[in-house]
Each structure stands twice: as C-alpha cells, then as structure tokens.
Amino acid sequence: MDKIVAVVGAGYVGLTTAAGMAHLGHRVVCVDIDEQKIDRLRHNHVDLAEPNLPELVARYLRHGRLSFHTRLEHAVPAAATVFLCLPTPASPEDAVDMHAIDTVTHRLATLARPDSTIVVKSTVPPGTNRRLTDLLQRDDVTLVSNPEFLREGSSLHDFLNPQRIVIGAHCSAAAHHVAQLYATDAPVLTTDPISAEMIKYATNSYLAMKLAYSNTLAELCEHTGANITDVLTGIGHDSRIGASYLRPGPGWGGPCLPKDTRALLAIGNATGCDIPLLRAALEANAHHQRRVVKIVEHALHRQLAGCHIGVLGMTFKPGTNDLRDSPALPITTMLAARHAHVHAYDPGLSTPVAGLTDHLTLTTSAAEALAGCDLALLLTDWPEFASLPWNSLAARMRGNIVVDTRNQLDPTYLAEAGLHVRALGSPLPDLPAVRTA
Numbered sequence: 480m481d482k483i484v485a486v487v488g489a490g491y492v493g494l495t496t497a498a499g500m501a502h503l504g505h506r507v508v509c510v511d512i513d514e515q516k517i518d519r520l521r522h523n524h525v526d527l528a529e530p531n532l533p534e535l536v537a538r539y540l541r542h543g544r545l546s547f548h549t550r551l552e553h554a555v556p557a558a559a560t561v562f563l564c565l566p567t568p569a570s571p572e573d574a575v576d577m578h579a580i581d582t583v584t585h586r587l588a589t590l591a592r593p594d595s596t597i598v599v600k601s602t603v604p605p606g607t608n609r610r611l612t613d614l615l616q617r618d619d620v621t622l623v624s625n626p627e628f629l630r631e632g633s634s635l636h637d638f639l640n641p642q643r644i645v646i647g648a649h650c651s652a653a654a655h656h657v658a659q660l661y662a663t664d665a666p667v668l669t670t671d672p673i674s675a676e677m678i679k680y681a682t683n684s685y686l687a688m689k690l691a692y693s694n695t696l697a698e699l700c701e702h703t704g705a706n707i708t709d710v711l712t713g714i715g716h717d718s719r720i721g722a723s724y725l726r727p728g729p730g731w732g733g734p735c736l737p738k739d740t741r742a743l744l745a746i747g748n749a750t751g752c753d754i755p756l757l758r759a760a761l762e763a764n765a766h767h768q769r770r771v772v773k774i775v776e777h778a779l780h781r782q783l784a785g786c787h788i789g790v791l792g793m794t795f796k797p798g799t800n801d802l803r804d805s806p807a808l809p810i811t812t813m814l815a816a817r818h819a820h821v822h823a824y825d826p827g828l829s830t831p832v833a834g835l836t837d838h839l840t841l842t843t844s845a846a847e848a849l850a851g852c853d854l855a856l857l858l859t860d861w862p863e864f865a866s867l868p869w870n871s872l873a874a875r876m877r878g879n880i881v882v883d884t885r886n887q888l889d890p891t892y893l894a895e896a897g898l899h900v901r902a903l904g905s906p907l908p909d910l911p912a913v914r915t916a
C-alpha cells in the first residue's frame with residue numbers, strides 16, 4: 480500500500496482521479512465542499528454518467544481504499560500527495576476564475592503535511608504554479624503541475640490509459656514521485672511548470688481550431704459540390720494531420736474547449752500577444768451554430784415562426800448529461816427566438832433541467848419530440864439515433880425532412896421511410912416541397 484493520496488474536488492476530474500488512483504492501488508481520501516454530493520457518494524450514488532465509474536467507486540468504498548469527506552482537515556494532513564481537481568471557470572471578462580484553487584491553497588498552507596506534494600490537475604493559466612508557490616509559503620512542500628486530458632463520457636478509460644502524462648516541476652524528485660503514482664507505460668513528459676500549464680491550453684485550443692476547420696470545410700464543400708466525408712478522409716490519411724477531430728458538427732462545445740480557447744486568447748491579450756487564429760476559431764464556431772439555423776430555414780423554405788422543430792440531442796456530445804456550452808443551447812435558443820416551437824429529446828437528460836425548458840419542451844422520447852414536427856433536427860450523435868424506428872417516426876411527423884448536423888444517419892434507410900436527410904457538407908440538395916398535413 481502506498482502513502483495516502485488526497486483528491487480535492489469530486490467532479491469529473493476529481494472523482495475519476497480518486498477512483499483511478501484507488502484502482503492503481505493507492506489509499507485515497509477525496510474531499511468536496513458539496514455536502515450533498517459527498518453524502519450521496521458515501522452511499523454509492525455517482526451522479527456523473529461515466530462508464531465504470533460507479534462500479535469502481537462502489538468497489539473501493541467497500542474495500543475501504545476510498546473515502547469521502549467534506550472537510551480538508553479530515554483528509555489532507557495525512558496525505559503525502561494532494562491532487563487539486565477544482566473548477567477554474569471563465570470569469571466575466573474571460574480570464575480564469577481561480578477562486579477555488581486560491582482558497583484551497585491558502586488552507587493547505589497550514590494543513591499540508593511536511594514534505595508533501597501538491598499536484599494541480601485543474602486547467603490553470605501559465606504562471607499559476609509560481610503564484611501558488613508564493614501563496615503557500617512552505618519550503619517543505621512542492622507544487623507540481625500535472626494537467627489532465629481525459630474526455631467526458633470516457634473519463635475513467637482515458638485516465639487509466641493516458642496518451643501521455645505531463646508533469647511540470649522544478650524538482651525532479653517531486654516529478655518522479657508523481658509519475659510513479661500512475662504506474663503507466665505511457666510517455667511521461669517532464670517540463671518546467673509554466674510549460675506544463677501551457678500544454679493543456681495549447682492542446683484544447685488546437686482541437687478547437689481543428690474542429691472549426693472541419694466545419695469550415697463542410698461549408699465550403701456545400702458551395703463547391705465536393706463531398707465532406709471524402710475530403711476529411713482524404714486529409715486524415717496524412718499522418719501530419721491525423722484522422723481524429725475531423726467530424727463536422729453543429730459547432731464544438733462542452734465545459735472546456737470553448738472556455739479554454741477563450742481563456743488562452745485572454746491570457747495572450749493580457750501579455751500583449753494577440754492570437755487571431757484563436758479568435759477566428761471562436762468566431763467560426765458561432766458562425767457554424769448560426770448556419771445550422773439557416774439550414775433549417777432553407778430546408779423548410781420559409782420563416783420559422785409557428786413551425787414545430789423536433790430536436791434529437793441537447794448534450795454537447797453523446798454519453799454525457801453535461802449541457803455546459805453545448806452548441807444545442809444557442810441553436811435551439813435562436814430557433815425559439817424566431818418563434819419556432821422546439822421539442823427536444825436527449826437520452827442523457829431524464830430529469831427536468833433548470834433553465835432549459837424556458838425556450839423548449841423537453842420530452843422523454845424521440846417519438847414524443849418528433850410527433851407533429853415540421854422538421855427533425857439531429858444535434859448530438861447519440862448512437863441510438865441511427866437505429867430509431869424511422870418508419871414509425873416518419874408517420875408521426877408532419878414534415879419529411881431531417882437535418883442531420885452530425886452526418887450520422889443513413890439517408891438510404893431514412894428514404895425508405897419517406898424522409899429526406901439534409902446532411903452537413905454535401906452539396907445543397909434540391910429538397911422536396913415540404914410535406915404538411
């Protein structure tokens with residue numbers, strides 16, 4: 480048994496780190512200020528829709544290798560390593576809100592065990608390690624930067640199978656200590672802290688730019704007559720480009736890609752470095768969301784006022800119940816602002832969601848969302864949408880057009896049901912006259 484690992488913050492990153500570290504054989508104490516969350520976790524209730532996470536939490540709770548706490552003083556003083564997995568949301572001016580990290584670091588100044596290592600897993604602006612070291616004022620405690628690259632929906636898998644571990648540390652013993660906690664064959668890259676912090680923003684922003692480029696190519700294909708699927712397959716075979724993150728969609732979203740791209744732009748501006756590339760990626764993303772609304776208008780051959788739109792998928796990607804910065808939010812808001820009636824279904828959203836039902840009706844099935852609709856709009860590529868009973872759905876719809884922003888549906892299969900699929904990145908089809916009742 481290794482020395483105790485403390486994890487502060489029990490959200491996506493924290494709970495995954497806690498369960499993952501327990502799985503790697505460490506004794507883990509996990510702390511969160513959300514008393515309700517901790518109470519639920521102690522009773523085996525994991526609220527995150529993450530495959531295998533509930534099972535692992537239950538297993539190591541039962542073994543006594545994992546425990547949950549609400550107070551830092553009950554967890555931190557015994558820990559040789561303290562992972563900070565705290566939120567770093569955007570602040571109003573798009574800089575990073577460091578309140579949670581600063582508050583906890585302040586407390587660690589008195590609570591941290593002598594010779595312990597504090598590991599910052601949160602995404603934090605370059606220079607944070609140096610600033611927190613000053614705040615901590617503990618010569619016997621080392622602060623290490625260790626950004627996390629997991630994706631929602633596969634958080635545990637990604638944590639246990641990392642493509643690389645990045646460790647930013649001034650002290651090689653501390654870097655070695657953190658690396659050996661992971662017991663992984665993945666490459667371990669040791670850098671200075673500021674570079675490690677930058678690697679995280681640079682990665683997310685690069686993915687955002689790549690996605691913005693894919694969506695731009697999709698639009699260009701519509702105008703030139705090229706086929707986006709073939710074009711992206713063609714460029715993806717070039718190993719200098721790579722095939723991943725090339726699927727077009729209604730815009731990229733989620734809790735991190737938009738926030739971190741905006742943050743890096745703001746960080747650059749604060750240092751006097753303008754980054755037009757990032758500004759363009761963000762502008763392109765807003766443009767692509769607006770474009771989806773235009774495609775719907777074009778498909779209906781008319782104004783949206785009074786139309787019923789059945790939306791499939793609201794989360795920013797399948798396999799999660801997370802709506803943060805989901806492109807479906809601005810798109811459905813724009814549809815509602817044009818006085819369309821929006822009825823949405825998402826397999827990840829079983830309970831009412833605060834704020835969501837102001838501009839749309841959240842239904843509990845695809846059949847309910849599409850009943851009587853003039854047009855179906857697929858926004859999230861939940862796998863089950865491909866195999867919906869499109870024959871019976873078509874019979875319930877008033878219109879006969881499906882706008883597929885993820886190029887997920889088989890147009891031939893839907894054609895058998897009498898439906899016309901308008902995918903992204905294919906030449907604009909001469910859509911049939913809209914079927915109405």
Ligand SMILES: NC(=O)C1=CN([C@@H]2O[C@H](COP(=O)(O)OP(=O)(O)OC[C@H]3O[C@@H](n4cnc5c(N)ncnc54)[C@H](O)[C@@H]3O)[C@@H](O)[C@H]2O)C=CC1
Pocket residue numbers: 487488489490491492493510511512513516564565566567579582583600601602603627628629630631734735
């Ligand atoms: N969600 C993701 O997929 C990824 C997130 N990140 C980064 O990791 C960090 C954490 O993100 P998430 O886990 O998504 O956030 P989250 O919002 O899911 O979880 C944060 C947790 O910290 C708790 N917390 C807040 N203040 C606290 C305090 N003073 N003491 C103890 N607990 C406190 C909250 O109650 C919450 O449970 C952020 O910097 C994020 O950018 C990095 C990689 C992936």
Ligand SMILES: O=C(O)[C@H]1O[C@H](OP(=O)(O)OP(=O)(O)OC[C@H]2O[C@@H](n3ccc(=O)[nH]c3=O)[C@H](O)[C@@H]2O)[C@H](O)[C@@H](O)[C@@H]1O
Pocket residue numbers: 602627628629630631632683686690723724725726727728729730731732733734735736795796
């Ligand atoms: O820092 C973070 O929080 C994380 O942000 C992203 O992970 P995640 O937010 O879970 O989402 P992704 O799977 O990357 O998808 C982001 C968005 O891009 C879209 N996307 C992704 C891939 C693609 O080919 N096409 C596409 O439109 C998704 O639909 C989604 O809206 C990064 O992929 C993680 O490496 C990172 O750790």
